[in-house]
Amino acid sequence: MADQLIAALGGYGEVGATAVRRLAESGHVRIRVGGRNPERGRTQLSDLHDIDTSYVDIDDRESLNRFCAGADLVLNCAGPSYRILDTVARAALRAGAHYVDVAGDVPARRALGSTFGDRAAVFSAGLMPGLTGLLPRLIAGPGEDRLEINVGGAVRMTPASAADILLAQGPDFGESLAQWRGGTVVSRALSPRRGIRLPGFPEPVDAMPFLPTESVRLAAELRVEELRFYTAYASEAIPTALAMAWADDPEHRDEYAGMLIQAAVSDLRERDPYYVLTASTGSSSATLRTGDPYQLSGVVAALTADAVLQKKIGPGVHFADGVLDPAGTIEALRHDPLVHSLTIHTATSRRSSS
Numbered sequence: 001m002a003d004q005l006i007a008a009l010g011g012y013g014e015v016g017a018t019a020v021r022r023l024a025e026s027g028h029v030r031i032r033v034g035g036r037n038p039e040r041g042r043t044q045l046s047d048l049h050d051i052d053t054s055y056v057d058i059d060d061r062e063s064l065n066r067f068c069a070g071a072d073l074v075l076n077c078a079g080p081s082y083r084i085l086d087t088v089a090r091a092a093l094r095a096g097a098h099y100v101d102v103a104g105d106v107p108a109r110r111a112l113g114s115t116f117g118d119r120a121a122v123f124s125a126g127l128m129p130g131l132t133g134l135l136p137r138l139i140a141g142p143g144e145d146r147l148e149i150n151v152g153g154a155v156r157m158t159p160a161s162a163a164d165i166l167l168a169q170g171p172d173f174g175e176s177l178a179q180w181r182g183g184t185v186v187s188r189a190l191s192p193r194r195g196i197r198l199p200g201f202p203e204p205v206d207a208m209p210f211l212p213t214e215s216v217r218l219a220a221e222l223r224v225e226e227l228r229f230y231t232a233y234a235s236e237a238i239p240t241a242l243a244m245a246w247a248d249d250p251e252h253r254d255e256y257a258g259m260l261i262q263a264a265v266s267d268l269r270e271r272d273p274y275y276v277l278t279a280s281t282g283s284s285s286a287t288l289r290t291g292d293p294y295q296l297s298g299v300v301a302a303l304t305a306d307a308v309l310q311k312k313i314g315p316g317v318h319f320a321d322g323v324l325d326p327a328g329t330i331e332a333l334r335h336d337p338l339v340h341s342l343t344i345h346t347a348t349s350r351r352s353s354s
């Protein structure tokens with residue numbers, strides 16, 4: 001894999017900068033970092049070697065083609081992802097490169113289609129979606145009776161993420177209040193759990209049921225009898241801003257993006273940042289804690305790019321949680337400084353690190 005070239009779009013954003021750092025630390029790739037403000041990239045990544053920084057605008061096809069030319073793999077960490085869809089993936093395909101997207105998810109995958117020549121395209125290579133589909137695989141086996149996933153906390157929100165959260169509406173993303181039961185999605189099956197103490201969380205949270213499409217795929221693949229998924233909020237600030245945004249005309253989305261960012265800021269006035277992902281069955285559980293889900297998403301994206309270049313992921317169009325090796329990925333995360341703690345407790349073993 002020596003001398004392979006990774007073209008990292010959005011490589012100086014919150015997610016992208018960490019992905020680039022982890023890939024650079026591995027020492028056996030060259031990295032081309034791009035965005036509309038290459039000077040920002042140069043300043044931010046000035047301590048790294050073997051990094052080129054260049055101008056690219058996703059909306060300018062020529063500059064995008066130039067950016068992808070010669071790359072072995074294009075890593076897309078730019079956002080908002082649900083506006084970019086398959087634009088960067090198609091540029092990677094034209095360049096004959098593999099593709100890894102920290103987000104994209106079902107809308108981008110559908111827009112791209114199911115083939116990618118003789119290369120691999122991997123979507124949803126972040127924390128959520130991404131680790132939210134991967135971590136449960138460590139503890140849940142085929143035919144599991146019951147699986148519950150909780151994710152959330154109190155962290156800052158970037159403009160690209162706020163825009164994506166507001167765009168993430170409809171069946172491509174998931175269904176509020178729904179759960180998986182007996183081989184199908186059951187609508188309006190669950191209620192919010194307010195002020196609840198969830199294992200692994202440092203304070204009581206409001207846990208809102210939301211069944212993501214990623215969990216539906218997981219439940220169907222593992223033939224889980226019952227799957228519940230809750231997004232945890234430290235206060236009512238973000239759910240309130242989201243409810244207002246979704247009740248209003250989409251043309252006001254930008255104003256609500258600002259409101260979401262402020263809601264996240266207000267959560268952090270009263271507490272230190274934390275973010276927790278837990279998965280539990282009747283007999284086993286896994287808990288991962290971090291202070292920064294953006295940077296940790298960059299780590300997952302870097303691990304995915306590495307797995308593709310090492311040919312651990314074959315040609316075709318994939319979601320990360322379905323093709324990454326759960327045990328190997330979690331073992332790599334266990335040693336990452338961004339992971340505050342990672343505990344796995346199965347019926348036969350107990351492992352933890354912090």
Ligand SMILES: NC(=O)c1ccc[n+]([C@@H]2O[C@H](COP(=O)([O-])OP(=O)(O)OC[C@H]3O[C@@H](n4cnc5c(N)ncnc54)[C@H](OP(=O)(O)O)[C@@H]3O)[C@@H](O)[C@H]2O)c1
Binds near residue numbers: 036
């Ligand atoms: N799966 C997950 O768990 C997860 C977690 C966090 C974030 N995400 C997703 O990751 C994406 C990035 O989030 P972030 O927090 O890192 O955002 P960010 O800090 O705002 O970074 C976005 C990056 O994209 C670049 N960019 C934006 N528009 C561009 C364009 N037209 N052409 C070229 N580059 C462009 C920006 O550079 P310039 O503006 O200078 O061009 C910047 O480098 C978002 O889609 C977000 O939803 C996924």
